Every structure is written in C-alpha cells, then in structure tokens.
Amino acid sequence: MSDPRVIAPSHEALEAEIRATCTRARSAAHRLAELDTTAKDRALIACADTLAARRSIVLEANAEDLARARTAGHTAAFLDRLRLDDARLDDMFAMLHEVRALPDPVGLVTRGWRRPNGLLVEKVRIPLGVIAIVYEARPNVTIDAAALCLKSGNACVLRGGSEARASNTALVGVMQSALEASGLPTAAVQTPPTPGREAVSLLVKQVGLVDLVIPRGGEGLIRAVTEEARVPVIQHFKGVCHAFLDATADPEMTRRIVLNAKAQRPGVCNALECLLVHADAASTLLPPLAADLRAAGVELRGCERTRALLPGATPATEDDWGREFLDLVIAVRLVDSLDAAIAHIRRYGSEHTELIVTRDVRNARAFVQRVTASCVIVNASTRFNDGGQLGLGAEIGISTSRLHAFGPMGLEALTTEKFVVFGDGQVRA
Amino acid sequence: MSDPRVIAPSHEALEAEIRATCTRARSAAHRLAELDTTAKDRALIACADTLAARRSIVLEANAEDLARARTAGHTAAFLDRLRLDDARLDDMFAMLHEVRALPDPVGLVTRGWRRPNGLLVEKVRIPLGVIAIVYEARPNVTIDAAALCLKSGNACVLRGGSEARASNTALVGVMQSALEASGLPTAAVQTPPTPGREAVSLLVKQVGLVDLVIPRGGEGLIRAVTEEARVPVIQHFKGVCHAFLDATADPEMTRRIVLNAKAQRPGVCNALECLLVHADAASTLLPPLAADLRAAGVELRGCERTRALLPGATPATEDDWGREFLDLVIAVRLVDSLDAAIAHIRRYGSEHTELIVTRDVRNARAFVQRVTASCVIVNASTRFNDGGQLGLGAEIGISTSRLHAFGPMGLEALTTEKFVVFGDGQVRA
Numbered sequence: 001m002s003d004p005r006v007i008a009p010s011h012e013a014l015e016a017e018i019r020a021t022c023t024r025a026r027s028a029a030h031r032l033a034e035l036d037t038t039a040k041d042r043a044l045i046a047c048a049d050t051l052a053a054r055r056s057i058v059l060e061a062n063a064e065d066l067a068r069a070r071t072a073g074h075t076a077a078f079l080d081r082l083r084l085d086d087a088r089l090d091d092m093f094a095m096l097h098e099v100r101a102l103p104d105p106v107g108l109v110t111r112g113w114r115r116p117n118g119l120l121v122e123k124v125r126i127p128l129g130v131i132a133i134v135y136e137a138r139p140n141v142t143i144d145a146a147a148l149c150l151k152s153g154n155a156c157v158l159r160g161g162s163e164a165r166a167s168n169t170a171l172v173g174v175m176q177s178a179l180e181a182s183g184l185p186t187a188a189v190q191t192p193p194t195p196g197r198e199a200v201s202l203l204v205k206q207v208g209l210v211d212l213v214i215p216r217g218g219e220g221l222i223r224a225v226t227e228e229a230r231v232p233v234i235q236h237f238k239g240v241c242h243a244f245l246d247a248t249a250d251p252e253m254t255r256r257i258v259l260n261a262k263a264q265r266p267g268v269c270n271a272l273e274c275l276l277v278h279a280d281a282a283s284t285l286l287p288p289l290a291a292d293l294r295a296a297g298v299e300l301r302g303c304e305r306t307r308a309l310l311p312g313a314t315p316a317t318e319d320d321w322g323r324e325f326l327d328l329v330i331a332v333r334l335v336d337s338l339d340a341a342i343a344h345i346r347r348y349g350s351e352h353t354e355l356i357v358t359r360d361v362r363n364a365r366a367f368v369q370r371v372t373a374s375c376v377i378v379n380a381s382t383r384f385n386d387g388g389q390l391g392l393g394a395e396i397g398i399s400t401s402r403l404h405a406f407g408p409m410g411l412e413a414l415t416t417e418k419f420v421v422f423g424d425g426q427v428r429a
Numbered sequence: 430m431s432d433p434r435v436i437a438p439s440h441e442a443l444e445a446e447i448r449a450t451c452t453r454a455r456s457a458a459h460r461l462a463e464l465d466t467t468a469k470d471r472a473l474i475a476c477a478d479t480l481a482a483r484r485s486i487v488l489e490a491n492a493e494d495l496a497r498a499r500t501a502g503h504t505a506a507f508l509d510r511l512r513l514d515d516a517r518l519d520d521m522f523a524m525l526h527e528v529r530a531l532p533d534p535v536g537l538v539t540r541g542w543r544r545p546n547g548l549l550v551e552k553v554r555i556p557l558g559v560i561a562i563v564y565e566a567r568p569n570v571t572i573d574a575a576a577l578c579l580k581s582g583n584a585c586v587l588r589g590g591s592e593a594r595a596s597n598t599a600l601v602g603v604m605q606s607a608l609e610a611s612g613l614p615t616a617a618v619q620t621p622p623t624p625g626r627e628a629v630s631l632l633v634k635q636v637g638l639v640d641l642v643i644p645r646g647g648e649g650l651i652r653a654v655t656e657e658a659r660v661p662v663i664q665h666f667k668g669v670c671h672a673f674l675d676a677t678a679d680p681e682m683t684r685r686i687v688l689n690a691k692a693q694r695p696g697v698c699n700a701l702e703c704l705l706v707h708a709d710a711a712s713t714l715l716p717p718l719a720a721d722l723r724a725a726g727v728e729l730r731g732c733e734r735t736r737a738l739l740p741g742a743t744p745a746t747e748d749d750w751g752r753e754f755l756d757l758v759i760a761v762r763l764v765d766s767l768d769a770a771i772a773h774i775r776r777y778g779s780e781h782t783e784l785i786v787t788r789d790v791r792n793a794r795a796f797v798q799r800v801t802a803s804c805v806i807v808n809a810s811t812r813f814n815d816g817g818q819l820g821l822g823a824e825i826g827i828s829t830s831r832l833h834a835f836g837p838m839g840l841e842a843l844t845t846e847k848f849v850v851f852g853d854g855q856v857r858a
Binding site for chain 2: 030033034107113115119121124126128129207211212226227230232233234250253256257259260261264346364368369370372373374375376377378379380381383384385389390391401402403404406407408416417418419420421422423424425426427428
C-alpha cells in the first residue's frame with residue numbers, strides 16, 4: 001500500500017469497487033446482526049491478541065507513514081496524532097477489552113405493551129447496519145471505531161486520512177485476521193479499495209448500502225462530508241462551550257471549575273471557550289479567577305466592562321464570541337442577567353456543552369430547561385461531556401446533530417429500534 | 430394567494446425570504462420549547478375552535494383549489510386527496526383534540542444515574558426545534574403536521590403541494606390566529622413565503638435553522654428532497670410488504686390475515702404486496718387463499734411453481750418482485766425454506782413491514798430476529814404497522830430510515846434527548 005498507484009482507475013471502475021466493498025459490508029452486517037454477545041466478545045479478544053502479536057508489524061507500518069509525513073513537511077502536532085508507540089498500542093489493547101466488557105445493546109427490548117386487541121408490541125434494539133467513518137490521520141480511531149461497530153453488530157468501512165494509510169492497512173489487517181480466526185466475515189471491517197478524495201465522495205453516496213456516515217475531524221472535513229453525503233450523517237462539529245457565572249456563584253467552586261474546564265486540556269471540544277459573568281458578581285468573581293487563569297498561561301480577551309475590572313485583558317473583538325480557540329485563550333463578557341447569558345449562548349453557542357455555576361436553584365432550573373445543548377451542566381466542569389465520564393463507556397464521538405444522537409455516542413447510538421408485533425390472527429377492522 | 434405572482438423574485442431575494450422565515454421559526458421554537466403542557470393544550474383547543482368557526486372560509490378556499498385542479502386536468506384520485514368537506518373537517522377537528530389528549534413527550538426524564546464522583550446524569554426529552562414538512566396536495570397533512578409539531582414543542586414550516594395553496598393558506602391562517610389568540614408566536618406554524626420548487630430547494634438547505642425535513646408523498650418527491658437536502662431528512666419510502674407463510678401456518682388464520690393485509694385498503698404503504706409460501710404447505714394453503722383473493726378482486730401473479738398449483742395466475746416477471754402495487758394485485762412465490770424467504774425479503778423488501786404466519790415458535794423467533802424492517806409481525810395483518818394501531822397515537826408518517834426513527838413516528842420521534850448533569854463543584858482529574 002505504500003506505492004501510490006501510477007494509473008488512477010476510471011470513475012466507473014472506482015464506483016464499481018466502492019459498491020462492491022459496501023455490498024460485502026451489507027452482507028457481513030446481516031451476519032453480525034444475528035451474532036450473540038459471546039461470539040462478538042470472543043472476536044474482540046482475538047483482535048486484542050492479534051494486535052499484541054503484530055505489534056512490530058504495526059509499528060513498522062506507522063514508521064513508514066511518519067517518514068512520509070515528515071518529508072511532506074507536516075506539523076509536529078500532526079505527526080503526534082499520527083504516531084503510534086508501545087504506550088498507544090497498549091491503550092488500543094486495553095480499549096478492545098474495555099469495549100468487550102460493555103453491555104451488548106443489541107436485542108434489548110426497550111419497551112413493550114399489549115394493545116386492547118391482544119397484540120403484543122415490543123421495541124427491540126438492532127444494529128444500524130453498515131457505518132462509514134471518515135476521519136483524519138489518527139490511527140487510533142481505526143481500532144476504536146472497528147471495536148465499537150463490532151460490539152454493536154455493525155459492519156464498518158473505515159476511511160482514515162491517506163497520510164496514515166500504511167498504519168491503517170496494518171490495523172485493519174489485524175482486525176480482519178482476528179475476524180477470520182473467529183469464523184466471522186472479514187468484510188465486517190474494511191477500508192475503501194483505493195485512497196483519494198473521490199473514494200470518500202462515492203462512499204457517502206451509497207444509499208441503501210451505507211446506513212450512516214460519521215465524519216470525525218476538523219470542521220472542514222465535516223462540512224465537506226455533509227455537503228456530499230446522500231446517506232444520513234451525524235456531525236461532530238466544534239464545541240464553543242460557555243460558562244455562565246451567576247450572581248450567586250460560589251467563588252471557590254467557580255475558580256476550581258473554570259480552571260479545570262479551560263486549562264486541563266484546552267485543545268479538545270469540551271474545553272471552555274467563553275465566560276459570561278453576571279455583572280453583579282463580576283468584581284468579586286473575576287479578579288481571583290483571572291489570576292488563576294493567567295497563572296495557567298491563559299490569555300483573557302474581555303469586553304469593555306471586563307477590562308474595566310481586569311485592565312490587563314486583551315480587548316475582545318466580535319470574532320472572539322462564538323470562537324473555538326482550542327488553546328489557552330478565553331473570551332470574557334459581562335452580562336446583566338440570566339436572560340442575557342442565554343441570549344448570548346443561543347447566538348454564539350454550538351449546542352455542545354453549556355455550563356452554569358450558581359447557588360440559586362431557580363436559575364439552575366431555568367438554565368437547564370432553556371438552554372439547548374448536547375449536555376447542559378450545573379456546577380461541574382464542561383470536561384465531563386464525554387462518553388466515559390458520563391458512564392456510557394467508550395464513545396465514537398460527540399454528536400452536535402439533534403437527530404438520532406445528541407451528545408456522546410456510545411454503543412447504543414450505533415443501534416436503532418424496530419417494532420416487533422406478536423399476534424394471534426388479528427386483522428384490522 | 431390565488432393570484433400567481435407575475436414577477437418571480439430573484440434567487441437572492443427568495444433566499445433571503447426563506448432565511449427570514451426559518452429565523453422566525455427558530456425564534457418561535459425557543460418559545461415553544463419552554464411552554465408547559467397546559468399552554469400547548471390550550472392552543473390546540475383554540476386551533477380546533479378556530480377551525481370550526483372558519484369552516485366556510487376553508488371550504489371556499491378548497492373549492493378554489495379544486496376548480497383550478499379540475500381545469501388543469503388532474504385525476505379523480507388527485508382531486509379526492511385535495512378535496513375537503515364537512516366530514517373531513519370533522520376529522521381534523523377530532524384529530525386536534527386527539528393530539529391534545531396525548532401525553533406531552535417534552536421534559537420527560539427518560540433515564541438518570543449517579544456517577545461514582547457524585548455527578549447526577551439525566552437524559553431529558555426536548556423538542557427537535559424547527560421541522561420542515563414537504564408534502565403533496567393533501568390539505569389534511571397541514572393540520573396533522575402542525576398539531577403534532579405544536580404538541581411536541583417544535584416550530585414547523587409546511588410546504589404542501591401548490592395545487593392546494595388556497596386551502597393551505599386558509600388552514601395555516603386558522604392555526605396562526607389560534608396561536609395569536611393563545612399568546613403564542615404565529616411563526617410556530619408557517620408556509621414558505623413563495624410557492625415553487627425553488628423555495629423547497631432553499632428550505633431544505635437551511636443548515637442551522639432547520640433541524641429536520643420530513644418529505645411525505647410519492648417516491649419521486651422523497652428522492653428529490655433527499656437529493657437536495659443539506660439538513661437531516663427522514664424518509665418515508667415505499668412499503669413492499671411480504672408475508673411468509675410457513676409450512677406450519679394455520680390455514681384459517683392465513684386466509685384471514687392475508688385477505689385483510691392485501692384487500693382491506695390496497696393503496697396504502699402497509700398493504701401486502703408479496704406472498705412467500707413454503708413449498709411444503711403450498712398445495713394446502715394456496716388454493717383457498719387464491720379463491721378468497723380473487724373473490725375480493727385481487728389479481729395473482731405467480732412464479733412457475735405457484736402457477737402449477739394455481740393455473741389461473743398471471744405469470745410473474747422479475748419486475749413483480751419488490752414491486753409496490755398499491756392496488757388489487759399480489760405477487761406469489763414458492764420458497765423452500767425460511768432461509769429462502771428471508772433471502773427474498775432482504776433482496777426485494779423495503780424494510781417497511783414484514784410478516785410471518787406460523788405455528789412454529791422457533792421459526793417465529795428466527796424470523797423476528799433475522800428480518801430487519803421497521804415492523805416485523807408474527808401472525809397478524811401488516812396493516813397494523815401504523816402509529817394509531819400500535820398505540821403511539823397520531824403519526825406524522827412511517828420512517829423507513831434507520832436513523833433516529835424507524836417505523837411509525839409519533840410525538841416522541843419529534844423530540845431528541847439532551848444530557849443534563851448536576852454537580853457540586855466536580856472537576857476532571
């Protein structure tokens with residue numbers, strides 16, 4: 001796979017190849033949907049064992065990708081996301097066992113009732129079918145996504161960034177060998193037959209063969225996939241997370257929460273990007289908070305009233321509201337009421353994670369009811385909007401779509417429910 | 430609205446108008462999401478009362494649409510769908526009260542748990558936001574959709590077929606007057622500002638303002654909307670419903686169920702289109718069944734083996750498998766096993782409604798587990814795949830998408846769930 005093809009296949013040939021890949025995936029999905037939990041768990045153990053046995057092969061493939069990426073002049077951050085090492089392979093191994101240990105969502109009867117005519121109606125969880133995942137050059141996503149899809153009975157087509165193609169080929173090889181050894185179809189985990197943008201463009205148009213596409217990565221990737229897709233897409237857009245510090249916020253709790261939300265890991269989507277501070281408490285709350293944040297290396301960009309209290313703050317521009325800094329920068333704005341805070345969040349928020357710090361139960365209640373976001377938090381760090389932290393187990397991402405899944409997507413979000421009706425000869429009058 | 434505009438607005442002007450409509454809808458959606466059940470129920474009663482008071486205005490508008498449609502040479506079936514009369518207005522009135530009486534899905538805490546660190550996590554039902562509904566010239570859909578959206582706290586933009594524009598304008602006027610009288614925003618129920626295809630095309634691209642589009646109507650309409658949309662779409666594709674008559678099927682029950690499923694209302698999506706008959710029982714099951722069906726005016730199109738048992742049957746062609754006749758026609762095929770029946774359903778079915786008639790509990794179980802469809806039925810008519818019949822109350826359609834909703838969509842399918850987290854100062858380690 002390290003030699004790029006010299007002759008690109010024709011559009012028709014490529015389309016036929018993609019369709020063949022997805023048709024094999026569909027057929028594998030039928031098999032997977034019928035498996036009991038034990039069979040899927042055994043396959044996940046086999047995946048972990050095969051990964052352990054092929055450690056050096058995977059690392060060699062990754063070294064090849066890294067060398068190519070270095071030559072191509074990619075950034076240190078890019079190379080870091082691309083890099084595999086023993087510790088990261090250990091994490092993958094642990095993750096496979098963690099997913100194996102999660103409860104199987106498939107087959108669960110979520111509700112059931114009897115109709116007056118005696119029909120028994122049930123809603124039963126089933127896999128979605130075939131899931132395409134389009135992501136950047138992060139080889140860990142390959143194993144995460146494959147494991148979550150396998151446990152939830154879905155076949156997957158994994159299209160990672162082409163800079164990681166040797167690593168991904170090696171990792172998909174691990175999964176396929178383990179599937180084969182477990183007597184399961186290798187087509188349950190596949191990559192598109194050819195690299196290149198055109199393959200993605202065709203993959204996301206396979207209506208009837210692909211049930212869902214999940215783009216994971218930067219906003220550009222997500223917008224491109226959403227624009228081209230004709231199958232359903234669940235987006236994981238940016239997290240522009242706000243904290244509203246109410247007039248009654250406990251100063252000590254505020255400092256602890258804001259520092260954690262902003263500085264514990266600033267480069268992730270559930271990190272805090274903007275503080276909305278009730279004007280009545282700003283003079284008490286802001287100065288110690290600003291000292292903490294500055295000590296952690298955070299730059300503050302404040303509105304005019306903020307700068308009256310914090311003369312050292314950079315002036316915030318209109319661009320700073322609604323901005324995902326993903327860095328040690330925070331926007332700060334004074335607001336005169338809960339209503340004003342909610343209005344700011346509705347205008348600039350991304351419906352990812354929104355937080356209120358308050359001691360007032362009525363304001364907590366109003367904030368929770370009136371703010372729409374995948375996760376609305378009272379008095380805790382925004383960093384808890386995460387599948388593991390909320391108790392869902394491993395996650396495939398955090399949806400900011402409202403359809404189907406809103407928030408961290410665990411195994412359950414990779415399933416749907418069908419109606420099952422048991423009768424005894426009933427007909428409609 | 431009955432005078433078509435002489436000068437069409439420019440694309441830019443139309444786009445600005447659509448965006449303004451959707452922005453008003455978004456703002457109304459924020460209001461609706463905060464309403465308690467009583468306020469929504471009072472508005473629904475006001476809608477019913479206003480409809481009753483404006484009966485003659487609505488009928489006059491409909492008469493105008495009917496006259497234009499007659500002049501345009503539309504079919505009798507088309508005119509029938511377009512027609513309103515006292516009985517149909519009575520049905521609308523009753524439906525408004527029926528929706529009012531349904532339980533409010535919004536605000537329901539569907540699950541909740543405590544994390545080891547003391548965080549309380551809840552999943553809470555919230556409205557989807559703004560829903561666009563694109564449908565044909567069936568004015569009853571206008572009131573149905575508006576009522577279901579209002580009860581579930583969603584704003585809606587209703588784009589019905591242009592042949593029904595006077596009727597729809599009158600009906601949306603009824604809803605808006607009732608909303609206004611109830612102190613609710615009239616923008617909760619709107620139509621696009623201009624008729625024409627371009628308005629639909631722009632409406633389904635309002636990412637960030639429209640949360641869902643539901644196309645209702647023929648396959649052409651649904652495919653066109655799916656192709657153009659950039660916001661999530663839930664499709665209601667055709668129902669190619671099969672019945673597998675197992676070798677152990679009770680002959681009397683089979684006759685009752687098949688006759689009902691095929692002939693009680695052949696023009697609807699949950700009507701039966703294809704019989705798969707186990708070869709071991711075909712000589713017992715088929716002749717009396719064929720006599721019943723023929724007596725009901727149903728044409729049988731059989732495979733070769735079927736015709737050996739039923740010499741009068743029309744030869745089935747490849748086109749007859751997977752076909753939605755929506756008429757008094759049924760395809761009949763002999764199969765040698767449950768596996769063969771499932772293989773046929775996977776190849777030709779539309780994942781709408783699939784039925785097994787059997788006395789064998791093992792086969793019932795295997796069919797239910799292995800067949801993917803929005804509703805899988807054992808020993809009852811396919812006609813039960815309907816929101817009212819399954820106990821969901823009024824429905825906005827039957828989804829054959831697997832994402833978000835699969836099967837009849839009632840109020841709950843017009844909502845999503847957000848996470849709500851209550852802490853006491855927790856931060857991530």
